[in-house]
Every structure is written in C-alpha cells, then in structure tokens.
Amino acid sequence: MTQIISLPLSLDDASFEQVFQALSEIAPDDKVLLDARHTRWATPYGLTALLTVAQTRTTTPAFVPPEADETLSYWARTGFFSHAESLYDIRGPFPKLRAGGESAVLLEITEVTKSGDVHDVVERIKERAQKILAELNIDSSATMRFVVTLSEVCQNVVEHSGTSGWVAVQTYQWKKRLGRRVVQIAVSDGGLGFRRSLESLPGRQTPASGDRWDDGMALEEAVIQGVSRFRDRGRGQGLANTRNFLGKWSGKLSIRSGTARIAIVPSWDEDTPLCVGLPYFPGAQVLITIPERIAQ
Numbered sequence: 001m002t003q004i005i006s007l008p009l010s011l012d013d014a015s016f017e018q019v020f021q022a023l024s025e026i027a028p029d030d031k032v033l034l035d036a037r038h039t040r041w042a043t044p045y046g047l048t049a050l051l052t053v054a055q056t057r058t059t060t061p062a063f064v065p066p067e068a069d070e071t072l073s074y075w076a077r078t079g080f081f082s083h084a085e086s087l088y089d090i091r092g093p094f095p096k097l098r099a100g101g102e103s104a105v106l107l108e109i110t111e112v113t114k115s116g117d118v119h120d121v122v123e124r125i126k127e128r129a130q131k132i133l134a135e136l137n138i139d140s141s142a143t144m145r146f147v148v149t150l151s152e153v154c155q156n157v158v159e160h161s162g163t164s165g166w167v168a169v170q171t172y173q174w175k176k177r178l179g180r181r182v183v184q185i186a187v188s189d190g191g192l193g194f195r196r197s198l199e200s201l202p203g204r205q206t207p208a209s210g211d212r213w214d215d216g217m218a219l220e221e222a223v224i225q226g227v228s229r230f231r232d233r234g235r236g237q238g239l240a241n242t243r244n245f246l247g248k249w250s251g252k253l254s255i256r257s258g259t260a261r262i263a264i265v266p267s268w269d270e271d272t273p274l275c276v277g278l279p280y281f282p283g284a285q286v287l288i289t290i291p292e293r294i295a296q
Contacts, residue, residue: 002031002032002033003022003026003031003032003033004032004033005019005022005033005034005035006035006038007036007038007039008039009039009040009041010039010040010041011036011039011041011043011046011050012042012045012046013045013046013254013256013287015046016045016046017278017279019034019053020278020279020281021279023053023056023279023281024281028056028057028058028059029057029058029059031059031061031062032057032059032061032062033061033062033063033064033091034053034061034062034063034064034088036063036064036065036066037064037065037066037067037092039066039071040066040068041071042075043170043184043186044109044168044170044184044185045184045188045285045287047075047078047168048165048166048167048186048187048188048285049186049188049285050063050080051080051083051084051087051109051166051188052188052190052285053190054084054087054088055087055163055164055189055190056190056281056282060088060089061087062091063084063088063089063091064090064091064092065090065093065094072094073095075094076094076095076096077105077108078105078108078109078168078170079108079109079110079168080109081095081096083109083111083166105169105170106128106129106132106169106170106171106183107121107125107128107150107168107170108168109166109167109168110167110168111164111165112154112157112158112164112165112166112187112189113164114158115158117154118151118154118158121151122147125150126143126147129146129147129150130143132171132183133146133183135171135181135292136171136181136182136183136290136292136293137292137294138249138290138293142245142249146245148241149185149241149242149245149288150167152238152239152241152242153187153286153288154167156187156238156284156286157187157189157191160191160192160194160197160284161189161190161191161192161197163189163190163192163283164189165187165188165189165191165283166187166189167185167187168185168186169183169184169185169186170183170184171183171184174291177269178268178291180291180292181292182289182290182292183289183290184288184289184290185286185287185288186285186286186288187284187285187286188283188284188286189283189284189285190281190282190283191283191284193215193258193283193284194215194218194222194258195213195214195215195257195258197218198221198222198227214258214260214276215257215258215276216259216260216262216274216275216276218257218258218260219257219260219262219274220262222239223239223253223264224262226240239253242288243264246264246266246288246290247264249293250266250268250290250291250293251266251288251289251291252264252265252271252287252289252290253286253288254288254289255284255285255287256278256281256284257283257284257285258280258281259276259278260275260276260278261274261278262274268291
C-alpha cells in the first residue's frame with residue numbers, strides 16, 4: 001500500500017515540517033507518494049529538501065508535480081526536475097526545460113558530492129553574487145565573504161555527510177515576512193547529520209547514562225562552540241565565520257539535523273533559537289537568509 005503525503009500550498013522551511021512529520025511515521029522501505037498538485041510556491045529550502053526526501057528512501061518514491069503552469073515552469077528553471085527525474089517516479093507532465101533563464105535563480109539546484117563540485121558552485125555564483133548584493137544595498141566588499149559562506153556550507157556536505165547533497169541560491173520579494181527582498185542559500189543532504197558526525201571524532205567519549213547528548217547538543221557544539229570532528233587546527237571555523245558574516249548584515253542562519261534545529265536569529269525575526277524533539281529526518285538542512293538593507 002502506498003502512503004500519500006499531500007505537500008503544502010507553500011513549501012518552505014516552516015511548512016516542510018509537515019512533510020518531515022508525515023515521513024517519520026512511514027518506514028523507509030514503504031511505498032510513498034508526494035502529491036504536489038496544489039503546491040504554488042517553494043523556496044530553495046523546499047526544493048532541495050524534496051530531493052533529499054527521495055535520497056533517504058530505500059524504495060523509489062512517486063511524485064505528482066504541481067498543476068499550476070507558472071509553478072511548473074519555475075521549478076523547471078531552478079533545475080528541480082532535472083534531478084528529480086532520476087530520484088522519483090514522476091507521475092504527471094512537467095516541462096523539459098533546462099535550468100536558467102530566471103534572474104531570481106542565482107544558482108540553479110546543483111548536486112554537491114566532492115570538493116570539485118564546491119569549486120564549480122563558487123565559480124558560477126561569483127559574478128551573480130556581486131550584482132544581487134548591490135541590489136540588496138549591501139556593500140560590494142561583502143561579495144567575497146558571501147561566496148566564502150556559500151563555499152563553507154557546501155563543503156560541510158562533502159566533509160561530514162557521507163553522501164551527496166544539493167545547494168540552491170535564489171532571491172525574491174519576501175512580502176510575507178519582511179516586505180523586502182532577500183537572498184536565500186539552501187543546502188540539504190540526507191547523510192550522517194551533525195550528531196553522528198561529531199560522534200566519529202577520534203577519542204570522543206560517549207556521554208554517561210543520563211547525561212544530555214542529542215541532536216540539539218550536537219548542533220550547539222558545532223554552530224555555537226565551533227567543534228569539529230576533525231582535529232586539524234582551524235577546523236570548525238567555517239560556521240563561526242558564517243555567523244560573523246551574517247551578524248554584520250542582519251542575516252539568519254538555520255540548521256536542522258536529526259530531531260533538532262538551531263537558529264541564529266536576527267532582530268527582524270522571531271524564530272526559536274533551539275528546537276528539539278522534532279520529527280526525525282536524516283542529514284542536515286541549512287538555510288541562510290540575507291535581507292535587503294534599508295537606508296537609515
């Protein structure tokens with residue numbers, strides 16, 4: 001029997017929790033169909049997470065594309081269907097468009113498996129990044145820091161996930177939350193996750209019975225304390241550098257892994273800094289949001 005999951009009308013980091021909840025109640029080898037017929041909008045987080053869902057299933061899942069032509073066209077331009085074709089049994093028509101042709105798509109959905117993929121991502125985003133940061137009223141001197149931030153979060157997939165992941169970068173008018181433009185970076189994988197990655201640290205002691213050690217603590221160690229599973233000096237600084245960059249430009253960092261999510265919350269947002277006890281989902285899902293600067 002196939003389990004059907006109806007996707008939300010709007011697919012972003014908040015609404016995707018409904019999908020994670022539904023998946024947590026279904027065995028990985030059970031047949032599942034994701035129904036996106038009524039979905040009208042999706043962020044980079046939503047689209048990369050959809051690909052990760054298929055990555056975590058042992059039986060090929062089925063997928064019904066959106067019915068709205070505008071939504072279908074946009075998803076095709078982001079490169080979603082070019083990846084989904086090999087991951088899902090797609091039941092319904094979708095455009096055979098190549099990625100690109102949409103100014104809001106700064107970086108089409110790109111698979112990241114090895115360090116060479118990260119280099120390709122960086123090269124593709126450099127020119128576009130300078131243009132969009134200028135449109136967001138962010139000083140051009142921040143361009144390289146933006147590119148380095150993108151590189152760091154992609155490199156985390158290569159070094160820590162044990163599998164491949166996906167990255168996408170997009171800008172749009174965020175009317176619902178801010179009433180101004182934002183640029184978003186989304187990176188998602190279905191691999192080890194932060195807790196299992198840190199547990200592989202050589203010589204790491206298993207916490208005593210009753211002591212807290214869970215996905216939430218692992219995220220706190222990695223994001224706040226800069227702990228890395230690598231002993232090399234300087235390792236673990238990538239996320240710290242990302243936090244510093246986002247702090248300067250009022251950006252937001254959110255990372256979900258396993259059953260927890262941590263967020264570095266700017267003044268314009270009211271998110272909870274740490275959420276635990278969430279429905280389990282493998283790997284890590286990273287979301288970075290940088291808003292347009294408003295002249296004081």
